[in-house]
Amino acid sequence: MSDSFPRLHARTRRFTLGVPRGFTISPSGDRIVFLRTKGGSDPVTCLWEFDVLSGKERLIVDPRVLSVDEEDLPPEERARRERSREQAGGIVGYSTDAGVTTAVFALSGGLYVVDLKTRYLRQLKTPGSVIDPRMSPTGVHVGYVTGGAFHIQDLEDEVDHALARPEAPGVTYGLAEFVAAEEMDRMRGYWWSPSGDAILVERADDSPVQKWHIADPANPSRPAVEQRYPSAGTANAEVELFVLTLGGARIPVPFEDEYLVNATWDAHGLSIVTMSRDQRRMRLLDVDPATGESTVVREDTDAAWVDIATGVPGHLSDGTLVWVASVDGGHRLIIGDRPVTPPTLQVREVLDVDGDAVLFRASGEPTEIALWAYRNGRITLVSPTEGGVYNGHTAGGTLVVIGQTLHSEGPSAQVSHNGTPRGHIVSHAERPGLDLRVSLIRAGERDLSTAVIFPSGHVPGSAKLPVLMDPYGGPHAQRVLAASGAYLTSQWFADQGFAVIVADGRGTPGRGPEFERAVLHDLATPILEDQVDALHGAAAQFPDDLDLSRVGIRGWSFGGFLAALAVMRRPDVFHAAVAGAPVTDWRLYDTCYTERYLGQPSEGHYDGSSLFADAEKLDRPLLLIHGLADDNVVAAHTLRLSSTLLAAGRPHNVLPLSGVTHMTPQEVVAENLLLLQVDFLKKSLI
Structure with missing residues (x-):
């Protein structure tokens, strides 16, 4: 008997296992190194190589032959994987030299190096568990972090020594601090020079950050885990930069702003990107690595916030700057100081700069993300003309x-x-085995991108179905995409007897800065209004299929906040809600994300986006779900809301998940979560 969708969905890590990723192309373009598991339900990621001329691939390293136990992952590596939402095991990251001849990776804290041509693999001796190893461009050394210290090891003689050691508890060298990894998409904390004789290294001091404790109530014998978590309005980690040379020099690189957004060190020099605490100013600085002195190359400002673009800065072969900025109503690719894309094409990120060519992702239609290339003043579509969601890499042609x-x-x-x-x-x-019945429409007064999903056997006009809204809804995130994988869970819910609606309202990307900035200082009102608007707009287009007297809503994280908000503030529209890992009070969420939209708590914008003031209004069924090991949206959010609802005499259900983090990776838990949600919604609506 074949597995049910919930079981398959859980086992395949949401159908991400078996998908090739992590591409590195050799400079001549003749080889592609990549990561992939051997099967769609195999969680062990292997290192592979694809020969471009022959079209054949070969296995470089299978971690199974090394007989390591991934239960021994260092805590820092577990945290790094949680920040990057990494769901697989095995070789989940690697680094190569500039010629892509040698690769290095960490496995269960061990350090391994492999010759990509001969596949000769060896483990290097290290004084402790290894985090984030990265090869020098010359292939002579490898850098890594262990015990908060930044080490390098000579690959020829295997001599290992620390270039920087933590001077006090809470100090680390070479690791990205929490908010950089969680909110700025910066997963690294050091950058090699092109010549391989120096490294720019981040020093992060967490001691100013408040201490939180995450306990496991199901196992009271285990001590609580101490975590430094910078909630809104509190102190961030203190971040400094140093150029460390192999000869032992230590050169400070001072900068004024609160946040280090990114750094690059290429043939055209060392650059860093910094951002002010209020996120209304971003600076690009060129740094002299010999002295640490910097020069402001570019400064971008915005009355709301400045957007962080992945993949910049970069440089063309002659040193011309590659950048992304919001100009004239659009997120645009900047070459030098000139926008080269129209304001109507929303640039998402820069993927690669190969000589004078720039590969980037952008949206003309909000539900589609295409690949474009810039060369010699022109942009060209390089992904298929059929609309979809595309990613890619380029090098050496x-x-x-x-x-x-x-x-x-x-x-x-x-x-x-x-x-x-x-x-x-x-x-x-794996193939999910679902018959997708997805219609992408524009709905409501604002022509919101909306997906309407019907049961696979539904005949239009034959019956009015209860409606399930299935949003994320939060800023800088998108659910409505022209990609089948975006709707697998929604289709399964539809097949249980619902018409499912997924809508992207104000704050979501793809429609330009003005649409995104409509949520400034209010993460509740416009976002909830747009879900109602999309619901009514969809009902107007499918009047014989949607029963607006039976409307439920479910969501996770920001979507969980939105689901709970919906039944509290608009019980006339929403009749039941499932809120998973909801943010209930934005004062409990982290600095970088929350302050971007609501500012400092002292500015007075937090109460209007909190669920607590609306607790006494609840008169609809509400199921709250939360992992007790969640270190992103901590369980205190749900526990405090539940206490407030109880004090107000409002009945509700709470499902605590012992040992579960924000990702809920455990197979049985993930499967049963879907089944329990369906059961709750059916009892509440059908």
Whole structure:
């Protein structure tokens, strides 16, 4: 008997296992190194290589042959994986030299290096568990972090020594601090020089950050885990930068702003990007690595907030700056000081700069993310013309395009060299076995991007179905995409007897800065209004299929906040809610994310976006779900809301999940969570 969808969904880590990822292309474009598990339900990630000319792939390293126990992961590595939402095991990250001849990776705290041509693999001796090893561009040394100290090891003689050691508890060298990893998409804390003789290293001091304690109530014999968590309005980690040379020099690189957003060190020099605490100013600085002195190259400001773009700064072959900024109503690619994309094409991120070519992702239609290339003053579409969601990489004339459309069952990675197709890198992802019935529409007064999903056997007009809203809804995140993988869980819910609606309202990306900034100082009112607007707009287009007298809503994280908010503030519209890991009081959430939208708590914008003032209004069924080991949206959010609801005499249900984090990776838990939600919604609505 085949597995049910909930079981398959859990086992395949939401159908992400078996998908090729982590591409590195050799400078000549003849080889592609990548990561992939051997099957769609295999959680062990292996290192592979694809030969572009022959179209053949070969296995470089299978972690199983090393007989390591991943239960021994260092706490710092577990935290890093939680920040990056990494759900697989095995080799989940690697680094190569500039020539892509040697790779290095960590496995269960051990340090391994492999010759990509001969596949000769060896483990290097280290004084402790290894975090984030990165090869020098020259391939002579590898840098890594252990015990908060930054180490390098010579790969020839295997001599290992620390370039920087923590001077006090709470200090680390070479690791990204919490908010950088969680909210700025910066997962690294050090950068090699192109010549491999120096490294820019972050020093983070967590001692000013308040202490929180995450306990496991189901196992009272275990001590609570102490965590430094910078909630809104409190102190962040103190971040400093130093250039460390292999000769032992230590050169400070001072900067004024609160946040280090990014750094790059390429043939054209060392650059850092910093941002003010209020996130209304971003600076690009060129740094002299010999002295640590810096020069402001560019300063971007915004009355609301400045957006962080992944993949910049970069440089063309002649040193011309590659940047992304909000100009004239659009997120635009900047070459030098000139926008080269129209305001109507919303640039999402820069993927690669290969000589004078820039590969980037952008949206003309909000539900689609295409691949574009800039060269010699022109931009060209390089992903397929069929609308979908695409990603990719390029180097040495080779282009990898991986993407998915609304009509394809899974992602595929197509390879071309100088415009000639060279085959594809196989995906082993499982097929979900669902018959997708997704309609993408524009709904409501603001033409909101909306997906309406019906049961696979539904005949239009044959019956009015109870409605399930299935949003995320939060700023800088998007659910309505022209990709089949975005709707698998929603389709399964639909097949249980619901018409499911997914809507992206104000604050979500793809429609430009003005649409995103409409949530400034209010994360509740406009976002909830748009869910109601999308619901009514969808009902107007499907009047014989949607029963607005039976409307439920479910969500996780920000979506959990939105679900609880909906039944409290608009019980006339929403009749039941499932709120998973909800943010209930924004004062409890982290500085970088929360202050971007609501400012400092002292400014007075927090109460209007809190659930507590609305607790006494609850008269609809509400199920609160929270992992007690969640270190992102801590369980205190749900526990405090539950206490407030109880004090107000409002009945509700709470499902605590012992040992579960924000990702709920455990197979049985993930499966049963779906089943329990359906049971609750059916009892409440049908």
